[in-house]
Amino acid sequence: MIDKTFIEKCRNIFGRDNVLTDKAELIAYSYDATPGIPRETPGVVVFPENTKQIQELIFLARQTKTPIYPRGAGTSLSGGPVPLSKGVVISFQKMNKVIEIDPDNLTATVQPGVIIADLNVAVSKHGLLYPPDPGSMATATVGGSVAENSGGLRGLKYGVTKHYIMGMEVVMPTGEVFRFGGKTVKNVTAYDFTHLFVGSEGTLGIITEIICKLIPAPKYRKAMIAFFNKLEEAGKTVTDIVRNHVIPATLEIMDKVTIQTVENYAKVGLPTDVEALLLIEVDGMGQDSVLWEAEKCVEIIKQNNGSYKIAETDSERDSLWAARRAALPALAQVKPSTVLEDATVPRTKLVEMLIAIQNIAKKYNLMIGTFGHAGDGNLHPTILVDPTDKDEMERLHKAVDEIFEIALSLGGTLSGEHGIGVAKIKYLKNEIGRSGVDTMRRIKQALDPDNILNPGKLVPMED
Amino acid sequence: MTMASVKTFFDDIETLKRELIRCMKCGNCMSVCPIYNIEKKEASVARGKIALGEAVLKDEINIDDETLVKLIFNCLVCKSCMMACPSGVRFDRIILGLRSAIVKKKGLPFVKKALFGLLKNPEFFDKGMKAFAAMQGLFLKSEGDKKRKPKGFLKAINPRLDEKFIVPELSKESFRDKVNEIIEAKEPQCSAIFFTGCSVNYLYPQVGDDLIYVLQRNNITVITPKSQNCCGMPVMVHGDIETAIELAKRNIDTFEKSNAQYIITVCGSCGSALKHEYPIILEGTDYEERAKKWSGKVYDISSFLLKVIKFEKPKGKVELKVTYHDSCHLKKSMKVFNEPRQLIKMIPGIKLIEMKKPDACCGSGGSYHLTHSDTALKISKSKVDDIKTTEADAVCTGCPACMMELFEGLHRFGGNCNVIHTVNLLAQSYRAENQS
Ligand SMILES: Cc1cc2nc3c(=O)[nH]c(=O)nc-3n(C[C@H](O)[C@H](O)[C@H](O)COP(=O)(O)OP(=O)(O)OC[C@H]3O[C@@H](n4cnc5c(N)ncnc54)[C@H](O)[C@@H]3O)c2cc1C
Ligand code: SF4
Numbered sequence: 001m002i003d004k005t006f007i008e009k010c011r012n013i014f015g016r017d018n019v020l021t022d023k024a025e026l027i028a029y030s031y032d033a034t035p036g037i038p039r040e041t042p043g044v045v046v047f048p049e050n051t052k053q054i055q056e057l058i059f060l061a062r063q064t065k066t067p068i069y070p071r072g073a074g075t076s077l078s079g080g081p082v083p084l085s086k087g088v089v090i091s092f093q094k095m096n097k098v099i100e101i102d103p104d105n106l107t108a109t110v111q112p113g114v115i116i117a118d119l120n121v122a123v124s125k126h127g128l129l130y131p132p133d134p135g136s137m138a139t140a141t142v143g144g145s146v147a148e149n150s151g152g153l154r155g156l157k158y159g160v161t162k163h164y165i166m167g168m169e170v171v172m173p174t175g176e177v178f179r180f181g182g183k184t185v186k187n188v189t190a191y192d193f194t195h196l197f198v199g200s201e202g203t204l205g206i207i208t209e210i211i212c213k214l215i216p217a218p219k220y221r222k223a224m225i226a227f228f229n230k231l232e233e234a235g236k237t238v239t240d241i242v243r244n245h246v247i248p249a250t251l252e253i254m255d256k257v258t259i260q261t262v263e264n265y266a267k268v269g270l271p272t273d274v275e276a277l278l279l280i281e282v283d284g285m286g287q288d289s290v291l292w293e294a295e296k297c298v299e300i301i302k303q304n305n306g307s308y309k310i311a312e313t314d315s316e317r318d319s320l321w322a323a324r325r326a327a328l329p330a331l332a333q334v335k336p337s338t339v340l341e342d343a344t345v346p347r348t349k350l351v352e353m354l355i356a357i358q359n360i361a362k363k364y365n366l367m368i369g370t371f372g373h374a375g376d377g378n379l380h381p382t383i384l385v386d387p388t389d390k391d392e393m394e395r396l397h398k399a400v401d402e403i404f405e406i407a408l409s410l411g412g413t414l415s416g417e418h419g420i421g422v423a424k425i426k427y428l429k430n431e432i433g434r435s436g437v438d439t440m441r442r443i444k445q446a447l448d449p450d451n452i453l454n455p456g457k458l459v460p461m462e463d
Numbered sequence: 464m465t466m467a468s469v470k471t472f473f474d475d476i477e478t479l480k481r482e483l484i485r486c487m488k489c490g491n492c493m494s495v496c497p498i499y500n501i502e503k504k505e506a507s508v509a510r511g512k513i514a515l516g517e518a519v520l521k522d523e524i525n526i527d528d529e530t531l532v533k534l535i536f537n538c539l540v541c542k543s544c545m546m547a548c549p550s551g552v553r554f555d556r557i558i559l560g561l562r563s564a565i566v567k568k569k570g571l572p573f574v575k576k577a578l579f580g581l582l583k584n585p586e587f588f589d590k591g592m593k594a595f596a597a598m599q600g601l602f603l604k605s606e607g608d609k610k611r612k613p614k615g616f617l618k619a620i621n622p623r624l625d626e627k628f629i630v631p632e633l634s635k636e637s638f639r640d641k642v643n644e645i646i647e648a649k650e651p652q653c654s655a656i657f658f659t660g661c662s663v664n665y666l667y668p669q670v671g672d673d674l675i676y677v678l679q680r681n682n683i684t685v686i687t688p689k690s691q692n693c694c695g696m697p698v699m700v701h702g703d704i705e706t707a708i709e710l711a712k713r714n715i716d717t718f719e720k721s722n723a724q725y726i727i728t729v730c731g732s733c734g735s736a737l738k739h740e741y742p743i744i745l746e747g748t749d750y751e752e753r754a755k756k757w758s759g760k761v762y763d764i765s766s767f768l769l770k771v772i773k774f775e776k777p778k779g780k781v782e783l784k785v786t787y788h789d790s791c792h793l794k795k796s797m798k799v800f801n802e803p804r805q806l807i808k809m810i811p812g813i814k815l816i817e818m819k820k821p822d823a824c825c826g827s828g829g830s831y832h833l834t835h836s837d838t839a840l841k842i843s844k845s846k847v848d849d850i851k852t853t854e855a856d857a858v859c860t861g862c863p864a865c866m867m868e869l870f871e872g873l874h875r876f877g878g879n880c881n882v883i884h885t886v887n888l889l890a891q892s893y894r895a896e897n898q899s
């Protein structure tokens with residue numbers, strides 16, 4: 001595997017400064033943001049600056065059967081970049097150039113290490129927007145989010161990462177460089193490789209260039225927050241809004257535990273006796289249509305016995321959003337460790353799911369605060385635990401098993417946006433069945449015959 | 464030196480466990496860490512260093528591993544990460560706890576050698592001089608107040624820093640030497656201790672002079688005790704907690720000799736040491752309660768003027784385009800960032816132009832610019848670029864340590880911009896009013 005010769009060759013390929021070998025440096029690549037999964041220290045970390053170097057590394061890794069682990073910012077919540085079998089970590093942090101912004105074709109071409117927020121700063125100069133906005137966008141890379149098919153707060157109206165990727169350059173696990181897609185809106189040549197590689201979690205190829213689709217940034221927006229005494233009323237508001245053909249950019253929910261924790265921590269003036277709150281923001285290019293949509297939302301909130309506050313100014317908007325932004329930080333204060341799940345159900349099953357989670361919390365005597373993207377049916381039950389408490393950790397694992405079971409029984413999915421990685425690999429078969437797993441294996445074997453690319457993630461190679 | 468006999472937070476890295484465990488590895492700190500921003504290596508940022516701390520506690524690596532020592536000292540203790548941290552991880556405790564554990568195990572000279580061994584390039588020597596002068600508490604043995612000699616280890620680093628070496632600025636009269644210990648106001652609003660800090664005392668006496676002038680204008684009795692000494696921050700960030708404790712105790716003894724109502728600082732680092740660090744490093748000692756008492760009386764000059772006393776508005780015209788740099792410790796530790804801006808805007812004739820990231824670290828961080836000069840220079844360059852873009856005549860800040868770094872950076876990377884302290888501007892306005 002990784003010996004002196006291997007490291008010397010890495011240094012020849014990447015240059016001395018772009019190869020880390022000291023144990024202390026390597027330990028800092030043994031994790032991502034996923035709690036409770038195994039850590040492993042890689043044998044070496046390399047920082048490529050171009051595609052050719054990656055190609056050379058692949059040849060080297062194939063000869064020596066050394067596993068390769070691509071890493072963006074390491075914010076994955078499913079264990080994607082963790083080097084389970086040691087091997088090489090490729091960090092994309094230095095391959096971070098915006099290659100081109102093409103405002104007429106509405107595209108941006110970037111290297112994989114570009115930080116999502118930086119891309120948005122760059123395109124905003126042209127009045128454009130790259131909509132996918134995971135909560136981690138200030139650190140997460142475009143490459144990592146493409147590999148995870150990340151979602152975000154704007155998913156309901158604008159979709160997720162897969163809707164904004166038009167083409168890529170990929171170094172295949174066999175060493176060939178492969179480009180597909182491009183700047184055209186339409187392209188049906190060959191298989192739809194874009195959708196194969198988006199969400200492939202670094203298991204099928206190494207993404208070295210990405211063509212992103214941009215949209216004109218909406219000019220107007222209106223935010224409001226609504227409070228409900230019954231979960232059912234909050235849930236009905238969500239479906240009623242969509243039924244009335246209003247598609248808000250943001251439609252977020254917070255349950256009682258979350259509201260109380262946020263208020264306790266951030267003192268933003270939330271009522272602590274309500275069962276749920278919704279944060280709603282509508283946006284668009286025309287002031288009239290945005291106002292109409294906002295009025296429609298208010299009407300529906302009232303019909304469902306909700307009370308509400310509407311933001312008239314930017315600073316009022318900020319203070320409404322402050323509640324949502326404080327959700328994770330506030331919950332994280334309560335106990336040393338925070339387990340954030342992302343089981344997702346059809347929008348119409350939202351309330352059932354919320355109630356089921358509350359029952360699970362009671363059953364296993366755990367503190368669970370749930371918030372999330374209500375409009376997408378994508379909930380983040382956030383379980384607060386103390387890792388040194390063995391009994392609590394056991395109850396945690398049982399609770400997580402049950403959350404997944406219920407999500408699937410409601411026609412939902414294991415993961416709405418965080419991916420499978422190692423964290424959910426044992427549940428995969430429950431959703432896609434034997435035939436699904438077999439299909440995944442066949443794809444993986446066809447493209448990565450040596451199983452050197454991110455082994456142990458997403459695709460269970462053994463039963 | 465007498466050793467602290469009571470256990471402090473820093474005595475045992477096991478106590479760091481409960482702090483380490485709070486880090487959920489979300490990576491938010493990466494977006495704000497000035498070092499990570501340049502180096503792009505995980506071990507550069509809080510999250511990576513926390514992982515190293517965890518590995519030490521699990522016996523996966525030794526605390527005196529050579530690379531580990533360098534990585535743990537590769538931090539500006541600027542606290543930017545703490546501002547972005549959703550879990551409220553107190554990273555300042557972690558980094559100082561780890562550093563002090565290293566010092567405990569290997570001794571200070573070992574650490575110095577490991578760090579300053581990095582200082583190979585003679586080009587930085589000049590820069591070094593200035594920093595040494597400012598951090599004389601760290602480098603110079605105190606032999607009475609007048610004579611100061613370099614500690615022995617310096618010679619090993621650079622032959623010029625031998626027994627004969629005297630920091631140039633030090634040879635002249637220091638600020639505390641020349642100023643009257645008590646300056647009574649006629650009808651005082653209150654009395655306040657001026658805690659000068661080393662940089663004002665030895666390098667920027669003009670800031671001290673202007674502070675006294677501003678306080679006099681506002682009828683405050685100013686006490687500048689001769690027996691105050693270094694706040695301890697420079698030694699603390701190098702893991703020398705013993706000395707920091709010693710200095711803290713001596714300062715508290717000094718404060719108690721006066722019956723002043725307030726303590727005023729003009730340096731973000733001194734202020735946050737007195738306000739936030741003393742109660743922590745003195746935890747469990749008979750100084751703990753006293754440290755807490757004094758902590759409540761510490762104010763940065765800008766918040767003192769605007770929030771504590773009846774403040775005479777500056778009326779004299781100062782025609783200047785100014786940009787303001789937030790000192791890390793002033794903003795992120797003392798939470799003072801509005802007040803200096805308010806003060807600046809009050810001065811007639813001044814135009815305040817904000818730079819892109821006013822609270823991005825200047826790269827000073829104690830001796831960081833010496834020990835990790837490659838990264839520090841890049842941090843400094845990006846700061847200077849941001850300053851230059853504003854086309855301001857002067858960059859104003861609330862911390863003399865930043866002033867030094869900004870001055871050096873502007874000199875090196877060519878900016879036609881003066882470096883001044885907020886109190887310099889205020890005093891200038893008061894004086895202009897007198898003249899007109
Ligand atoms: C606080 C917080 C909030 C979050 N909020 C959201 C959210 O709202 N929505 C959401 O969907 N996710 C969210 N996440 C999860 C995570 O941030 C996203 O999945 C993110 O897109 C990962 O990006 P990254 O650069 O950190 O990738 P990494 O974590 O480094 O890697 C992710 C995966 O991509 C692979 N990979 C990375 N680069 C490449 C490449 N160039 N080629 C091939 N494979 C590659 C890795 O091997 C790994 O499998 C959040 C995480 C945190 C910590
Ligand atoms: S204190 Fe500053 S330099 Fe150190 S890790 Fe935090 S942000 Fe980085």
Ligand code: SF4
Nearest residue numbers: 486487489490492548
């Ligand atoms: S921001 Fe805080 S919790 Fe997140 S990785 Fe950094 S130190 Fe850990």
